[in-house]
Amino acid sequence: MTHDDHVDAALEVDPWAGDSRLPEFFGPSWAAISAFHTLLVDEGVRRGLVGPREVPRLWERHLLNSAAVVPFLPEAGRIIDLGSGAGLPGIVVAAMRPDAEVVLLDPMERRTEWLLEAVAALGLGNVVVLRARAEDVHRELSGVAVTARAVAPLDRLYRWALPLLVKGGVLVALKGARAHEEVVAAARVGTKLGGGAAEISSARAIEGSEETTVVRVVREVVRGVR
Template sequence: MPDGTGADAGSELLADPWDGDARLPEFFDDAWPAVDAYHAFLKEEGELRGLLGPRELPRLWERHLLNSAAVVPFLPRSGLIVDIGSGAGLPGIVVAAMRPDAEVMLVEPMERRVTWLMDVVERTGLTNVDIRRARAQELDGAVEADAVTARAVASLDKLYRWTVPLVRVGGRIVAMKGARAGDELAEAAPVMRKLGLTDGEVHEAITIAGTEPTRIVTAVRGRGPRVR
């Protein structure tokens, strides 16, 4: 039995309880090979490249990959999906794996993260990913997405100002949020009215039984004016 010190303790701390769970390949279905390869790459180099802290390694599945998968049912099966502030590729890489008939654009301003995303695409073999080194505000007029996603990028009022110009009329902004999702949505109401966003709603999404629910905030772009 390990005594709580040394290498054994370190290995124990890094163990992810979801590793080897037979429900994972069943849940991800056809996306499993790409998602599994992405998970392995995150585990190997995520901390080394400064994308994840060491405490995140034992919870990659639930906190990051399954959490990202929770957004997929709120996204179209085809068309253009733009992931703002992709960072390590969450949720964009998972979305691309699970929505193979959609084009998924990953938007990230930091060069080292863009390099990482390019390496992830090569490692996973995904062919429906376009990577742009840019900020959301720089793409106004350059894209017309069917949906925009974002995870831990900004408060909803800021996020909506940045992303409404990127979404077609009738398209969706789908944001992953924390415990204050409802409060943020209420606080963003004046900005939503000004931008012509409608149908703001908070959803609690569960992927596999036993995981914590993920809060997803959706809104639809109407025909209101754009505000930069």
């Protein structure tokens, strides 16, 4: 079976492929999101940013999962997507929050090259792609929100993300089943960096899609701590 045959076969068993609720849910962002799905299936797989086995799960596990974080984000201001990788959730956020500036931050050249090409292909004019580690831009980059998906445990994520937030800014992290354990383990680090109490919520983009766990932390104090 060729690569293309494998992708076609995978798409045939995607339970969300062709679901009429998708364009209704995404609304004005549907054209960009649909085109992004196509890019992930084609170029994303070829470049190793998406595993072939993930193709039949792209809608539910990746795109709808990313979309579930959007209601927790402000509609405007700078949103920084930490460790953006293939653009999840950053590109989805940018498409669904057109009045925000979305910074896709990643330290790997091959990923930032992909992100630049994807952003151009999708015509997203509200995106900045930045190749850097979070800790290297703490003093020069800040935003009203930081998103993170499958980046690091919360104790490490707090050290990278909270210094990027202005006072009152919010970290919104997509987490798994161990979210509560991570929140407890990272509480001291979060407080030291000016973070408030973590809120844990369950979110679902569309009825019938998988729930995801969202951890939300507001930076209440800015102390100039590392």
